[in-house]
Amino acid sequence: MSGYRRARYLIVGDRGISVEFGNSLEEEINRRVQKMMVALESAELPGVVECNPTIRSLFVYYDPLKIGVKKLIQELRKIEGRMADITLPKSRLFEIPVVYGGEFGPDLNLVAQLLNLTSEEIIHIHSGKKYFIYDTGFIGGSAHFKIPPPLDSLPRKKTPNFGVPRGAVLIAGGLGSVFKPLAGPTGWYWIGMSPLRQWFPEKDPPLLILPGDKVIYQSISEEEYQEIKKMVEEGRCEAKILDAKESSSPVQ
Amino acid sequence: MVDMKALEVLQPGAFTTIQDLGRYRYQKYGVSISGAMDRFALRVANLLVGNEEGEAAIEATVVGPKLKALQKLRVAFTGADLSPAINGNPAPMWRTLKIQEGEVISFGPPKSGCRAYVAITGGIDFPLVMGSRSIHTRSNLGGKGRALVKGDVLAVRESGKKRAEQSPYYQMTADQIPVYGWDWRVRVILGPQRDYFTRRGIDTFLNSEYGITPQADRMGYRLQGPKIEHKTGADIFTDATPPGSIQVPGDGMPIILLADGQTTGGYSKIGVVTSVDQDLLAQAKPGDRVRFQRVTIHEAHGLLWEREKSIQAIPKTFLAL
Numbered sequence: 001m002s003g004y005r006r007a008r009y010l011i012v013g014d015r016g017i018s019v020e021f022g023n024s025l026e027e028e029i030n031r032r033v034q035k036m037m038v039a040l041e042s043a044e045l046p047g048v049v050e051c052n053p054t055i056r057s058l059f060v061y062y063d064p065l066k067i068g069v070k071k072l073i074q075e076l077r078k079i080e081g082r083m084a085d086i087t088l089p090k091s092r093l094f095e096i097p098v099v100y101g102g103e104f105g106p107d108l109n110l111v112a113q114l115l116n117l118t119s120e121e122i123i124h125i126h127s128g129k130k131y132f133i134y135d136t137g138f139i140g141g142s143a144h145f146k147i148p149p150p151l152d153s154l155p156r157k158k159t160p161n162f163g164v165p166r167g168a169v170l171i172a173g174g175l176g177s178v179f180k181p182l183a184g185p186t187g188w189y190w191i192g193m194s195p196l197r198q199w200f201p202e203k204d205p206p207l208l209i210l211p212g213d214k215v216i217y218q219s220i221s222e223e224e225y226q227e228i229k230k231m232v233e234e235g236r237c238e239a240k241i242l243d244a245k246e247s248s249s250p251v252q
Numbered sequence: 253m254v255d256m257k258a259l260e261v262l263q264p265g266a267f268t269t270i271q272d273l274g275r276y277r278y279q280k281y282g283v284s285i286s287g288a289m290d291r292f293a294l295r296v297a298n299l300l301v302g303n304e305e306g307e308a309a310i311e312a313t314v315v316g317p318k319l320k321a322l323q324k325l326r327v328a329f330t331g332a333d334l335s336p337a338i339n340g341n342p343a344p345m346w347r348t349l350k351i352q353e354g355e356v357i358s359f360g361p362p363k364s365g366c367r368a369y370v371a372i373t374g375g376i377d378f379p380l381v382m383g384s385r386s387i388h389t390r391s392n393l394g395g396k397g398r399a400l401v402k403g404d405v406l407a408v409r410e411s412g413k414k415r416a417e418q419s420p421y422y423q424m425t426a427d428q429i430p431v432y433g434w435d436w437r438v439r440v441i442l443g444p445q446r447d448y449f450t451r452r453g454i455d456t457f458l459n460s461e462y463g464i465t466p467q468a469d470r471m472g473y474r475l476q477g478p479k480i481e482h483k484t485g486a487d488i489f490t491d492a493t494p495p496g497s498i499q500v501p502g503d504g505m506p507i508i509l510l511a512d513g514q515t516t517g518g519y520s521k522i523g524v525v526t527s528v529d530q531d532l533l534a535q536a537k538p539g540d541r542v543r544f545q546r547v548t549i550h551e552a553h554g555l556l557w558e559r560e561k562s563i564q565a566i567p568k569t570f571l572a573l
Binding site: 051139 | 556
């Protein structure tokens with residue numbers, strides 16, 4: 001079995017508990033996070049405000065005026081004991097079009113240099129593979145997956161970069177960010193741009209790609225990017241969901 | 253129907269938004285909690301005008317806005333002292349005030365603190381987005397998804413206004429009003445990744461003074477001071493970063509995430525600022541100094557209970573005018 005035999009319960013300030021299931025990037029650990037979330041949400045524990053599933057831990061946000069921390073951890077341990085019975089929803093596979101390099105991915109050359117490879121080799125490694133989504137977070141539900149070697153050896157940048165646009169395809173610290181849902185800062189390497197949208201605040205849930213889903217990158221040209229971007233902005237296209245035989249069916 | 257237009261923005265100020273107590277249950281979709289940076293000041297401002305404590309109010313930053321009243325209103329100024337005035341006459345803070353249609357609220361030089369709150373009877377009428385009226389500019393949520401600009405017109409919630417107008421006038425006593433300086437003692441609970449830091453790193457963090465850099469806004473404050481030493485790396489598997497999280501990236505300089513902070517992050521967290529001191533930090537400005545003091549979770553919960561009791565006591569200890 002991967003991960004810890006029993007979860008670790010970490011204190012995160014005076015309103016949070018992190019239920020940590022392991023310290024590695026493994027689908028099995030992540031599925032335990034997802035299961036714990038489903039179990040906790042259905043338990044409707046008084047004093048629990050909300051939870052936030054991440055790669056290898058479930059963050060539980062609570063109201064300390066309604067439940068004490070000791071009692072909360074006791075209750076969470078009980079729920080942890082019951083979570084094996086939970087069945088998770090089936091995952092979907094999304095095709096993610098991306099333009100690599102140039103002004104669409106200003107860090108691609110730097111990444112190639114750091115890894116002693118060509119940009120083409122980086123693109124070849126990054127695209128065409130199915131990736132499992134571990135979490136959605138940061139701002140606007142940035143979706144993360146495990147990147148294959150040798151890309152996984154890149155650390156995060158020491159000082160974050162302010163002002164990266166929406167759609168930026170990012171890698172760092174063993175992870176990929178499918179594409180940035182909203183413009184903003186990042187400490188990751190920016191290698192491409194996708195014309196898709198992840199963030200739909202008017203919808204519930206407000207995200208296209210959710211934890212447990214899978215994605216596959218498809219390298220496209222600048223022209224195709226502009227075309228898809230226009231369609232996405234006009235609300236005519238969200239993304240392609242591919243079925244098991246890889247034939248495509250448009251969403252919406 | 254009665255016209256509920258309440259305030260017209262004549263000048264927006266440096267960064268003026270509408271905030272309530274925040275947006276919950278959507279962190280898992282990457283939605284920041286947001287809400288008032290200084291919750292204490294927001295809650296009190298609302299109580300002073302007879303509102304429920306979590307109504308939406310105006311949050312101004314250092315340079316306040318200029319607002320024209322479009323109807324008779326009750327208002328209260330709390331938080332930072334940005335020299336509030338009504339029709340050019342200095343207005344007292346931390347009490348209920350009445351303003352007439354056509355009168356103008358303005359602000360002058362900042363005297364203490366960073367963020368001022370203006371509550372009006374009934375609360376600001378914005379559509380609820382994911383359960384909150386708070387503006388979060390980075391994800392364009394709340395109102396028009398941006399800070400207020402000249403020409404914006406704010407409406408008041410009709411139902412709340414009627415009820416609030418029945419309540420008495422209040423004035424807070426001197427001992428209930430916080431004093432804001434420029435050197436801050438901030439209480440923190442160590443963890444969840446304290447094991448990523450050397451003993452020396454933790455000592456540096458707890459025994460040094462840090463300066464707030466100009467990179468300080470509702471999302472968080474970047475601090476500058478002695479470098480905090482990690483054992484090996486600064487990076488973790490991305491996990492949750494609730495407000496108050498103190499991230500330390502590879503450069504060893506702490507970043508405190510606040511109301512508009514992202515929901516997850518990949519830098520190790522040396523500690524988390526207590527809820528009560530997050531309110532205080534909301535009043536800190538670039539150039540101010542910060543020192544961290546370690547407390548246990550039980551002490552932090554004790555502080556929170558004290559804070560709640562003092563807020564609950566406010567309607568009883570107000571002096572009716």
